[in-house]
Amino acid sequence: GKFTVQGKTVFITGASSGIGAACARAFAGEGARLLLAARRMDRLQALQPELLNAGALEVHLLELDVREGPKVESSIAGLPSEWQAIDVLINNAGLSRGLDKLQEGKPEDWDEMIDTNVKGLLYVTRAVVPGMIERGTGHVVNLGSTAGEMTYPKGAVYCATKAAERAINDGLRQDVLGTPLRVTSVDPGMVETPFSEVRFRGDTKRAAQVYEGVTPLKPEDIADAILWAVTRPAHVNIARILLTPVDQA
Numbered sequence: 588g589k590f591t592v593q594g595k596t597v598f599i600t601g602a603s604s605g606i607g608a609a610c611a612r613a614f615a616g617e618g619a620r621l622l623l624a625a626r627r628m629d630r631l632q633a634l635q636p637e638l639l640n641a642g643a644l645e646v647h648l649l650e651l652d653v654r655e656g657p658k659v660e661s662s663i664a665g666l667p668s669e670w671q672a673i674d675v676l677i678n679n680a681g682l683s684r685g686l687d688k689l690q691e692g693k694p695e696d697w698d699e700m701i702d703t704n705v706k707g708l709l710y711v712t713r714a715v716v717p718g719m720i721e722r723g724t725g726h727v728v729n730l731g732s733t734a735g736e737m738t739y740p741k742g743a744v745y746c747a748t749k750a751a752e753r754a755i756n757d758g759l760r761q762d763v764l765g766t767p768l769r770v771t772s773v774d775p776g777m778v779e780t781p782f783s784e785v786r787f788r789g790d791t792k793r794a795a796q797v798y799e800g801v802t803p804l805k806p807e808d809i810a811d812a813i814l815w816a817v818t819r820p821a822h823v824n825i826a827r828i829l830l831t832p833v834d835q836a
């Protein structure tokens with residue numbers, strides 16, 4: 588039968604905004620225990636009452652910068668004992684910075700994207716997966732992107748980080764074969780979140796232009812796909828979900 592997330596511990600990185608917050612709401616509605624991480628604790632705190640109202644069994648908040656390797660490991664190892672057993676990990680924290688030709692790009696933007704989207708993904712996965720293997724249960728969902736499949740102009744580095752996510756997702760899947768762990772990549776096209784505002788460092792006008800002529804996906808659409816993948820029967824591994832707005836090329 589269906590894999591139920593009622594009472595299960597779901598760890599979401601980047602839960603303070605956009606897709607991560609939508610995932611928190613979706614899993615709250617199923618009665619999960621939510622372990623939510625981000626740098627902006629005020630955002631997580633503001634979300635907490637709503638999640639408990641929506642049906643989350645418990646919510647625990649973790650201040651975490653996924654770029655800080657050793658701290659990621661110690662923060663996760665130092666969780667209260669009742670939050671150590673993670674059933675579902677949603678590696679969602681990520682960002683893009685700038686939209687520049689490679690030859691004109693800013694190395695500090697590259698560092699931020701690679702450190703967050705690639706190294707952060709690795710650090711969190713490395714800190715969580717051994718416990719899943721030990722307990723004989725677990726599902727890792729990684730946020731990829733259509734950007735990982737097709738590079739767009741001025742997006743070389745962001746697209747490279749999402750191509751890396753694809754390799755890491757598929758590599759992890761190979762490396763946990765023989766265990767009951769499941770590994771899924773969820774790869775959206777355009778989703779309406781603060782993502783573009785972050786990319787353009789608060790330039791809302793430029794951010795709005797990104798969605799011109801397209802009805803973007805909503806963060807709930809992605810959360811819905813993730814919840815679907817996670818609630819398949821335990822013997823079913825959904826390798827990849829690619830979802831785009833109907834009108835996105």
Ligand code: NDP
Nearest residue numbers: 601603604605606625626627652653680681732778780782
């Ligand atoms: P948002 O900007 O709304 O959310 C990004 C989240 O990532 C925030 O909660 C932020 O939390 C967190 N985050 C960023 N850097 C760090 C860090 N160093 N440590 C911990 N958390 C961090 O964007 P989206 O919801 O749109 O993006 C979520 C994921 O979906 C990303 O991986 C993105 O690449 C991917 N995606 C988005 C698409 C879109 O069109 N929006 C399309 C395809 C994929 P805080 O700042 O509080 O730390």
